[in-house]
Structures are given as structure tokens and as C-alpha cells.
Amino acid sequence: MSKAVNNMNMGIVEPQERMKHLSHYGNLIEVDKNMPVTRYYRSGTEMLRMANVYLNEGNHENAFILYLRYMTLFIEKIRQHPDYASVKAEVKAINKKIKDEIMPTTEKLRAKLLAHYQREYEQFLASKEAERVRELERERQRLKELASRQAGGSGGIPSIIPANLHVQMDDKLQPTAPDLSLLDHVVYPNDFPTGANRSANLPNSGLLLPAAADPPASDKSTSLHPKPAFDRNQKPQYNRTDSLLAGSLRIVHVPGDTMDVFLQLARANTTNNIETCGVLAGHLAQNELYITHIITPQQQGTPDSCNTMHEEQIFDVQDQMQLITLGWIHTHPSQTAFLSSVDLHTHCSYQMMMPEALAIVCAPKYNTTGFFILTPQYGLDYIAQCRQSGFHPHPNDPPLFMEAQHMKIDNQTKIKVIDLRR
Template sequence: MQSNVEPELKHTSGLINPQERLKHLINYSNAVEVDFHIPPTRYYRSGLEMVRMANVYNSEGNYENAYVLYLKFMTLFLEKIRKHPDFNSVPVKMKAINQAKLREVLPKAEKLKERLLEQYKEEFNRYVAERERRKELPKNSADTLATETNFASASTLVDPSSHSFVNVETPRNIDDITYPDPDAAARRPRPVPSAPDFDRAKKPSEIFDSKYVPPGLRLVIVPGQVMVQFQTIAQKNTVNNVETCGILAGKLENNQLIITHMILPKQKGTSDSCTTMNEEEIFDLQDQHNLITIGWIHTHPTQTAFLSSVDLHTHCPYQLLMPEAVAIVCAPRYNETGFFILTPEYGLKFIANCRKSGFHPHPTKPPLFMVAEHVKIDHSADLQVFDLRAQ
């Protein structure tokens, strides 16, 4: 249906009318694709975490981001997931839980749609009124007003080609919400990263205390206790040249992902690999504590901190479903800790399309992984540890 807004309002100074602005937001939210190489059950698990994040955004008044996640959730599970070749393998119980979430989300999304449309109308009208008032002012007065006034509703200016949305009450982070759309992150222009390079004389806190966060990624807060406690727990395996791995989970707060829990699942380790077992135990624990998966951690008992070919494939699903997901590698022999992600503009897609398994060579240029610059170490943050290996 075409809008009835006057043409000059649609095309003047890049201004976009409220209905079109909402339409862009909906189109952006519907751009969800399913990677058939990720088991559908992982999407169902990630869907629950998506709703948890949307609920947080909603409670914090970040309505655009909440609406985007609710719509992505509905698009994913009302339409896209059914095309997965293994859709019929999803347990009935898991589908039932998902259906209950859909019934919960539908009215929330509709309410947010109405709220956002009213907000866009108010911002649009304020902008038009201010623009008309400036036209009526003498030139000197208009210049003074432009200098002295920080007019909030100018945020209704939208570049339709970029689909980048800015709102008076929310930060410029709608394009951050690519979860679980892997291609959106890969499409964003970024400087080509260099290969990971570590100064072993520096502690992780000195490397990652920068306030810089790459565009499109939310900040990930890592308690300093994560590395300390994990290496203590893994010491017996490390002495025996056996890798140890754990899951990093936490919460979304003020548009930051905060690691609050470290879970050590039942696992099988070798000198250069580690495989988790009994994943349902992990899922149940995360449900009990309302946790979001933010990444994983593992040791390299005898090697330096880097991502092996197996590590790259292990991390890929994490990052496809959560662009900020971080892989932490502890190398005790070299007193080295690495915080990594797959390069969003190349490595993520390359590994997602690689069908090889086990240890195998990959090209090194362009780099497939990079230092995770969106990580901040917080030595005062609390951490809960659940070791499921002995249970």
C-alpha cells in the first residue's frame, strides 16, 4: 500500500515519513537466513536467547532493538526454519516451547509496532514544524538557532539505502542486531585486520582496556576471574597435556553483553582438541539462570594462543548466531591469553562454507580470525562457575 504523505516530505533533506520508516525497519528485521549446516536445534536454542535479549531491550525502553529481535524471531520460526532439511528432527518438546514463545512474542511485537509508529509520527511532525519555523526566521536568527539548538528530532533523518535507523531514545545500534543473520555482519565495511599479534609482556587487561568498540558489535564484558579460575580448574588436564573447554554465558544490559557464568560441560579432551557432551545439561542450566551464550573458552596446553582449524569450525556457529561471540584461548606454557573472533568480512563466511572436518589447512591471507577488539576485562566483576563434569 502506497503512503499518502506529500511527495516533498518524502524527498526533502532525506526525511522519511513514519510509515516508510517503519517499513524499512520491518524489511530489515525480516532479512533472516538459515544456514543449513547449523543444526535446527541450535536455532531453537538461540531463539530462546533472542527473546531474552528482546525482553531486556523492551524493559530498558530500547524499543527499536526489541522490535527488531521480536520480528526476527517470528520470521525465523514462522517461516524460515521450516525450510531446513533437518527440520523434522527437532524434538516435539522443543517445538512446543518455541510455539509458546511465539504466542508470547506476537502481542508484544504488535504493541511495539504501534508505539514506534506513534514515536516516528511525533518526531516527524516536530522536525517538519522546526524546519518551517526556521524558514520564517531572519537569516541571522536561523543561524544562531542552528548553532545553539541540539534538535533531537533531527534523528528522523534516514538514509533509505543504508537502512540505518537512529532514534532519540536509543543509540545507533539497530545495525548491530544481526543475530542470527550471518550475512549482515559480513556485509558491513570494516578495515582489513592484520594477523593477531601479541605482546607477551602485556597482561590481557592492558591489551583490551581500550574504549574502542568496532562498528556493529556490542561490548563484551569479561570478568578477570574467567581466565584465572578456568586455568586453575584446567590445571590437572594441562599438566597431562589435555585440552579443557567451557561455555561463557551471561546477560544483556544497557546494550552490553556481560559474562556472568562459566559452565564446564562433560567433555572429552586430547592434546589438541576438546569435545563437549550432554549438551542438554548446558541448556537446562542456562534456562534456569536465564542466560545468553556469549562465547567459549579452552586451553592450549603446549601451544601458543591462536585458533586452530578445528577451533575455527567450533567457533563459527557461535559467531553466526551471535556476532559478538568470543573465543578465549589460554596458553599456560607461554603465559598467553587470546581473545578471538572470525574476521566478519571474510573468515566467517569462508569457514561457514568449508565442508572439511578434523585438522586441515586453511589459507592465511586474508586472515580468517582476528583479535576481538570489542572485549573489555573487568577485574571487579563477579563470576559463577558450574562444573558439570563430576555430576
Template sequence: MAKAVNNMGMSIVEPQERMRFLSNHGNIIEVDANVPVTRYYRSGTEMLRMANVYLTEGNHENAFILYMKYMTLFIEKIRSHPEYPKIKAEVKVINKRIKEEIMPTTEKLRAKLLERYQKEYEQFLANKEAEKARELERERQRRATAGGSSSGGSGAHIPTNLHVQIDPSMQPSAPDLGLLDKVVYPSDFPTGTNRAGSGLLLPGDADKEGAKSISKPPSFDRNQKPHYERSDSLLAGSLRTVIIPENTMDVFLQLAQSNTLKNIETCGILAGHLAQNRLFITHIIIPKQQGTPDSCNTMNEEEIFDVQDQQNLITLGWIHTHPSQTAFLSSVDLHTHCSYQMMMPEAIAIVCAPKYKTTGFFILTPDYGLDYIAQCRQTGFHPHPNEPRLYMESQHIQLDAQRKIQVVDLRR
């Protein structure tokens, strides 16, 4: 596979290779046996909601990846979950949806993306030929300048107006760098490409090396985006921005005030929607719950799901109080948040500490804490190592004073 780097440091590959890269992204999803199988089915519902938004907005790469993830999860990976035999009815419904809706939509997306990539590839080749012609002309002029005054002979005439007309409308559209890991076009410098990996590939992925041959994602520069190392992130190398209404914390503290006065924690679910590749928290859902001075447990989860289904909301994290302590994540909080962040890499944990008038916006460290907590089998309050860090302040959030949070209080 020919491979090079353009003047922005981006690796470049051919159209079929770009499609294999997208398919590979969609194939990378893992199932943790310790996460209830119902969480994966909720995650699948929200995956489709986001995919449909991307499709409507014309962000076809992101839509393609999410549809592929959905199929990979429910055709292949979910079977490894120990609770899989208990959900046969749901599997039947999902398989029917995949066959009748998701797979045809994904194939149409594949064809549309391939067509676009082919046009960009052809334009790239045309630009490259034009640049070669310009370089030849510059070299001819350099030689003429160097030897023209001393040479009295005559030679073959080389035209000085070499120029290739390029249609401006055909200029390559820059793909989403976070999504494609800076994969754009092919190049001149042949190097061997190792293709490894396996997973669900739709028709059209097969090549000379076999249907399961997948290119390795090239390296890329993360300096301009929030870091996120896990390979199952939607946008490898970055987290989407989460927009939070600025009044969210004040509204929640008012809802929690009666519990706070009794030194009891209160918790709520942060939900919202996707638009223009940003995640907007729009609702706090307060479930029925039982709290203590240092813990809070939700009840009747199906009521939360009903609200989200009715209002087409996706889960974006959770919020809770520390009535008499500072803003931090306890060992129990770390395990609670792990399940949110595994389903949604951008999910945040907001901790309000009214006694100290502080608020923390936290995520598990993607390069260490998330995997560490996912593999920890201890329950209740228990010690964790302080180094490396297990959690950190969120860097991908943005407070918005113009937006107002909405509340659904299921306790009433």
C-alpha cells in the same frame, strides 16, 4: 520518498518508512543447513531472553527487531532446514507461543513506536518551519543593511521578531544510531527510493507498492563503532560491548590445571546476560568433555542447556586452553567458533596458552572469515588460506576488575 541528510550526516525518513526499516531488519535471518536444527531452537530461546530484557529496559527498537527475527525464523525460515521434519513437537509449541504472546507484543510495540516516530516527525517539521522563518528574517536584515543608507523610500513593514515557540519536551529523541543505520526523519530533496526485498511483515507494513515493499537500508558511517558487515547482525554496523570479569582466565586455568599438566586441552562455555545494550559474561560452564593435546569435545550438551535455562543465561562464546602451544585459532577451533558466532555475532573465543603466559580474545573476521568457514566442508585439521585474514583480535570486549566470574563445573 523524500530523502535528505541532516547536519550530522544522518539520512532521515518518515515514520512509516522507519517502521519498514525495522521490519526489514527483523526479516533478515538465514538458516544454514550445516548447523544442527537444535542450535536454532537454542538461539530462539536466547533471542526471546534478550528481547524481553530490551522490552523491560524500554529499548523498543531492539525488542521489536528481535521479536520479528524470532517470528521470521520459526514461521518461515526454519522450514528450509533438512532436520525440520524431526522437530514437529517443538514447532507446535513455538507456533502457539507466537500466536498468543509474541505477535500481540510485537503489534503493541509497533503502535508505540509509530506514535513516537510521528511526534518526532511533527517536531522535525515544526523545527524546519521555524528555521525557514529565521532564514527569511536574516535575509531581510541583510537586504536592509545593504540598501538602507541609500534608499529614502519606504516599503512594507516586515516584522523583526519572527519566532516560533518550540516545546523543549518535544525535541526529537535521538534513535539508536547503530540500530537504525542513522535513519531519523524525512526531507525536502525528493529522490526515487527503490524498495526491494521480501520477508515476513506483520499487518501495517503494506503500502501503496505492496505488502512486501521494503526500503533499502541507507549507507552509514561506521567510523565510531566496531565493524560488523553481516546484514543479520542485530545492530547493523556495530557489535555490542562484551564485558568480561578480569579474573575469568585465572579461574579457568586453575580449573584446567590437571589437564594442562597432562598436555590435554580443556574447554568451557561462556554465558551471561544482556543489560543496557551490553553483554556481560557472568559464568563459565565446564561441560563433561574429552580432550587431547590439540582438541576438546564437549559431551551431554543438554546439561549445559539445563544450567542456562535455570539461571536465564545466554551463550556468549567459549574458552579453551592450548597447554603447550601459543594462543591462536586452529582450523578445528575456527569451525567450532563459527557456530557460536553465527548464532551470536558478538560471541568470542578466548584461548589461554599457559606455557607462554598469553591469552587471545578472537572472533572470525565478519567481512570474510565467518562466511568462508561457514561454507568450508572439510573436517578435522586442514589448511586454510592466511590471506585474507579468517580471524582477528576482538575489538568489542572490555575487562572488568570489579566483577568476578562464576563457575558451574559439570564434570563433578
């Protein structure tokens, strides 16, 4: 097994290996030929917005992944879309942006990250070597004390010191200490810590590792697992809880009045048993997503469906206000809160572009609200592969959608509304 693989098993990866993993995540994007090609260009715009936010916040790993993902999409993957030829003007503009701006920025980030990983790796190796030396010194001291006690003639216990090792001191023969260098090649059980002790001397596990500071000496003497010393108010330069790497979903903050405000917007339609829908938009900060706006597009609704029109108006608003799409919200005027087969397909396009995208369903007749996503391990792929349209049956087991666990109601903020219906 290579050294790199061994290090990975311990939660450490050599610098070049870490960059390979980072690049792997940057290449994780596929093109669904059945999704409108314009959706990918909108997604690319929002991808760059998020990458720039990460860069400005000093979260270089997330920024690197998104820049790389953007280039992978528009240099390679988008060519697989059957409608690729219809967007030549956009392709030309994007290729110029990639060449002049994104590629140079990405290469600078690559060099910076590699240098950072190299420093972390050297610090880790130095820390392990220092710990090995300390452990050896503790073992020598233990044997030295043991030898001293036995040499003191306690109850006829035989001395472990050879009789021919003596030095002259004050006209008396005193036994010398044994040559402890002979112990350098002796292996003791404590050299191979197991369980919790194994991780006590290692940095945090995971692909991205900080340079862990040594705890104070007093802490080491009182606890086998000293807590890491850090200030939670100080944002680390390199974010180890990175959702893009770990595959976890970032928290989405929802203003507490979002549902009430939207139900007010939809009241006339609800009275007439017509669905109303809106786009949830917001921004990224500190690796969390914040819904700030409901954009209500021009639309046509029925008792169980809602179709938007003139989506370019939504894009114009988002471009002007630098907003990214974080999902959608709609009413079920006379039904409970759930995702119908049409809703599942609608939300699929949102969640494929933004894994954290929420589908909020308001059911005023039952005074309930649902916050849904397609199940990431099954539903998202199943619906993406489904070629049926309109209302049609889907299997319920395994479940295709679930209650979102990554959303958080924020009662301290207020939602803003942009109503394009007027």
C-alpha cells in the same frame, strides 16, 4: 527522487519508511543446513531472553527487531532445515507461543514505534520551518539595516529605495522601507549550507533519530555547532546506537579473573597436555553483554582438541539461571594462542548465533591469552561454507580471524563457575 529518499540522505526517514527499515533488520536471519537444528532452537530461546530484556529496559526498537527475527526464524526459515521434521514437538510449542504472546507484543511495539516516529518527524518538520522563518527574518533585518545606512547619506552612496516611495511624517518627507515581501522568492547562498553547516540544523544522522531539543539562545550566538543538551546518566527510551540496526558489535564485559580461574580448572589437564574447554554465559543489560559464568561441560580432550558431551546439561543450567551463550574458552596446553582450523569451525557456530560471541584461548606455556572472533566481512562466511572436518588447511589471506575489539576486561567483577564434569 521521492521525499522519503531525500529525507534518508539527510539522516531523516518518514515514519512508514523507518518501519520498513526496522522490519528489514528483523528479517535478517538465515538457516545453515549444516548446523544442527537444535542450535537454532537454543538460539531462539536466547533471542527471546534478550528481546524481553530490551522490552523491560524500554529499548523498543531492539525488542521489535528480535521478536520479528524470532518469528521469521520459526515461521519461515527453520522449515528449510533438513532436520526440521525431527523437531515437531518444539515447533508446535513455539507456534503457540508466537500466536498467543509474541505476535501480539510485536504488533503493539509496531504501533508504538510508528507513533513515536510520527511525532519525531512532525517535530523535525516544525523545527526546519521555524529555522527557515528565522533565517528569512534575519535576512530582512540585514537588508533593512543596509537600506537605513544608505538612506543616511553616507558619502554620496546612492539610495536603493525608489524615490516615489514616501510617507508624510511631521511635515517632512521620510523614505519608507521597501516592501520586503518581495524577498520571499529570493534565494541567498546561506539558504544552502554546506559541509559542517549543513548538519548544524539537522537532528542526529542515522536511521533512528531522537527529538532533538533546541539549544539555549545564548549557545546559538556563541557557536555554530552547539553541543546537544543531554544527561549521559539518563538512558534514552529509544536507543539510537543500536547494534542490531547499525551492524556494530555490542561491548562484551569479561570479568578480570576469568582466565586465571579457568586455568585453575584446567590445571590437571594442562599438566597432562590435554585441552580443556568451557562455555561463556551471561546476560544483557543496557545494550551491553556481561559474561558472568563459565560452564564446564563433560568433555573429552586431546593435546589439540576438546569435545563436549551431554550438552543438554548446559542448556538446563542456562534455562534455570536465565543465561545466554556469549562464547567459549579453551586452553592450548603446549601451543600459542590462536584459532586452529577445528577452533574456527567450533567458533563459527557460536558467532552465527551471537555475532559478539568470543573465543578466548589461554596458552599457559607462553603465558598469553587471545580474544578472537571470525572476521565478520570474510572469515565467518568462509568457514560457514567450508565442508571439511577435522584439521585441514585454510588460506590465511584475507585473515579468517582477528583479535576482538569489542571486549572489555572488568576487574571489578568476578567470574562464577559451574563445573558439570563432577
